[in-house]
Amino acid sequence: MTTTERRHRRPRFSVTQRITTGVLLLTAIGLGAVGLLLYVLESANLDNRIDQELSQEIVEFRGFAENGVDPETGRPFESADRLLRVFLERNQPGTAETFFAFTMEGPVLYQGVADPRLSETREFVALVEGLMDRGGRTSTQIGDATYRFVVLPLHEGSDRGAFVAVHNVTEHRQSLNELLRTYTIAATMATLIVALLSSLIARRLLQPVHELRTAAQSITAGELDRRLEASGSDDLAELIRTFNDMLDRLESAFETQRQFLDDAGHELRTPLTVLRGHLEVLDPADVNDVEETRALLLDEIGRMSRLVEDLLVLAKTRRPDFVRAEPVEVSVLLKDVFAKASALGPRDWDIRVPPPVTIQADPQRLTQAMLQLADNAVRYTEEGTSIVLGADAGPDAVDLWVSDQGPGVPPDKREVIFQRFGRASQDDQGFGLGLTIVSAIAQAHGGQVLLDDTVTGATFRLRLPRGEQGEQ
Structure with missing residues (x-):
């Protein structure tokens, strides 16, 4: 398959299909998230209501125990057994709720709808007996149902008993589950309707794009000066105008690229031109001329080598192995750098x-x-x-810095000097790549290069993250 055939091959999925699929997924995810959020919130509210109802039953029972009288004697209750029986006779539990009375003698009494999973299982009785002394509330799973209950122990001398209020949480949640099923059906239908409508709308909206593609296929890379005709004021006409503007920008970008290549070629070609020119006028018989030319050529070769090395370093900064990290003691590194830097020139080094x-x-x-x-x-x-030369250690980063008392950096050059081929002045004999390399090294470490605001001189900081290492 040729490049042209691959370029014009029909995609597996059209833009309309991808837009429809994206809208479908977003709608489904949105409705699903809303349903889940509603279910979680309503479940929490349901649990709170159950706890409040259980607490209310305990409050009512305590009030009845303190203020109620035995209807047979007209006096306060003389036993826990009698108190529990009368309370159950006079109080009707709510929906999915059952009252139980555990007495010293006789069977366990209950008020409400009979639930065989409670009355016929030993697990429920064992849980209540475990709370007979201290009371409290708990939840348990019996069969396929979840129950939440509270136990209030009673002590009248040697007479003991317990009032138990039980909520069938599973039954209470049935209405919530029904609501969730209804919501799921409605959300599914809404999602399908949205998918159908989005497909129709996407096809209609993308029709101008299809027409523009047909008209623009005749434009090749060598015909960037060609423009499409735009008439009218509809969306298609505006799209064509935008496309023409894009061609203008592309043409400008290609021109800028050509200019950049010319500038870079000049930087690389100048040392070679100097070498060629001096070799052409060299007088082999003149020893002094040979020595002077040799020194000059060696200097130009050195400049060319530094330029190539700088460009290679910048090219390597995008490689994953450009930085090979290891534990580095900052003070040891700084002393080593100071020993090497002090040989760069006769300065007052510190x-x-x-x-x-x-x-x-x-x-x-x-x-x-x-x-x-x-x-x-x-x-x-x-x-x-x-x-x-120095270093400062902060809680999150370490600064390695170099400060001098020179003329400083002009305000209008503070950003230019960090750009490739950027120079602080026209008299600068460098290539304008030094600070670019420093910045690339800092960025490869996850840091940055900063220029302090100073009255005199210049202070450059190499700010690096502390990482996992801390003070020793």
């Missing part, structure tokens, strides 16, 4: 060693970045000027 702190970093790349900053400080200062 160092500010921080307390012991370890970070995860590539020591070779950090040394390369710090030496680049130190070299910049040497190039912009005079002999005997103070240059200080």
Whole structure:
């Protein structure tokens, strides 16, 4: 299959199908999330209502026990058994609710709808007997039903008993489950309707795109100066105008790219031109001319090598193995960099060693970045000027910095100097890649390069994250 055939091959899924599928998924996810949220909230409200009803039953029973009288004697109840029997006779439990009376003698009494899973199982009785002394509330699963109940123990001398209010949570949730099923059916129908409507709308909205594609297929990469005719004021006409504007931007972008390639070619071609020119005028018989030309050519070769090396470093910054992190003791690294940097030029070198702190970093790349900053400080200062190397440790980051007392960076160049081929002044003999490399090294470590606001001189900071390592 040729490139042209692959370019014009019909996609497996059309844009209309993908839009419809996306709308369908979003609608289904949205309605599902709403249903789930409603179910969770209503379940929580249901549990709260059950707890409130159980608490209310206990309050009513306690009030009856304190203020009620035995209808046979007209006096306060003399036994827990009699109190429980009268209370059950006079109170009717609510929906899905049952009252039980556990007495010293006789069977367990209940009021409400008979539930064989409670009256015929030993597990429920065992749970109540476990709370006969201290009382309390708990939940249990008996068979396929969940129950929530509260136990209120009674002690009248040696007479003991317990009042138990039980809620069938499963039965209470049936109405909620029915509501959820109804919502599911309605949400499914709504999703299908939305999918149908979105398909029709998407097909209608994308019709101008189809027409524009047909008209624009004749434009090739070599005909960027060609424009489509736009007439009218509808969406298609506006889309064509936008497409023409895009062609304008593409044409401008290609022109900018060509200009960039010309500039980069000039930077790489200049050293070669200098080499060729001096070799052409070299007088082999003149020893002095040979020596001068040799020195000049070696200098240009060095400049060309540095330019190639800088470009290679920038090209490698996108590789995953550009940084090989390991535990680095900042003070040790700083001392090593200081020993190397002090040989860059006769300056008043000084160092500010921080307390012991370890970070995860590539020591070779950090040394390369710090030496680049130190070299910049040497190039912009005079002999005997103070240059200080130091580090500051914060809670989340560590700053490696180089400070000098040179002329500083003009305000309008503070951002330019970090761009590729950017220079602080036209007199700068460098390639404008040094700070770009430093910035790339910092970004590869997850950090950044900062330029402090200083009255005199310049202070560049290499800010790096602490990572998992802390103070030792």
